[in-house]
Amino acid sequence: MNVVDLEGYVKGVVPAEVPASWPGEALKAQAVAARSYALATQGLLFPDTRSQVYKGLDGEAARSDAAVDATSRRVVLYQGRIAITYFFSASGGHTENVEDVFYGAPRRPYLRGVKDPFDGSAPRHRWQVSLTTAQVQARLAGLVKGSFRGIRVLARGDSPRVVWAEVVGSSGVTHVRGATLEARLGLYDTWAYFPPLGGSRRSRAQAPSVAGRQPPRSAPSAPRGFRWPAAAWDSRG
Secondary structure: OOOOOHHHHHHHHHHHHOOOOOOHHHHHHHHHHHHHHHHHHOOOOOOOOOOOOOOOHHHOOHHHHHHHHHOOOOOOEEOOEEOOOOOOOOOOOEOOOHHHOOOOOOOOOOOOOOEOOOOOOOOOOOOEEEEOHHHHHHHOOOOOOOOEEEEEEEEEOOOOOEEEEEEEEOOEEEEEEHHHHHHHHOOOOOOOOOOOOOOOHHHHOOOOEEEEOEOOOOOOOOOEOOOOOHHHHOOOO
16 A cells, blocks of 8 residues: 555656656646546545556656646636546547447546547557457357357447457357456457358358458448458358
């Protein structure tokens, strides 16, 4: 347990969440977000991505300390109350409604999905994951009824990240949350696209499954998501 005052805590968070070499205004924005989040959540804060990454005194840096000092006591307010200021490394071009990220969370007017035109240079603005059918079957163990046949998306959020999907097996289907697929398959996000069910036996036998961000996550014309060819579902992997 580390007991520390608020400003000291924020000084240990900012350089752990963003490089201290970033422009001063970016560091100030991060300081305000970190301070607001800590106050709005009003609970025990984990020192990792479950809350905010906190590296303590040893993680502090002069430039980020200066940004914290320059924004001392400043927070983000919504209708007079401190806002919950979630932040992330990459939006993929569009943020998401809070209830479709943290399932069961109450709808909040200031936590709605919006376009993010500044995300294009983020390392994971687009990503790709390759898996064989055998690997998918193994990673979805307990969710696949019979032999794995594919994934069918049932509902997407505003971004459009996967909210609900079903794992299709030869003996039935299993309804799953997008976050479950992300965790089980090792995806970088729930904004994912999957190959269509079916396909000829010949085409399915030619290649392993491939996943990658494709259309329409941010602007409709900007490809994003998780996708693989019909070849993904060959039973031989």
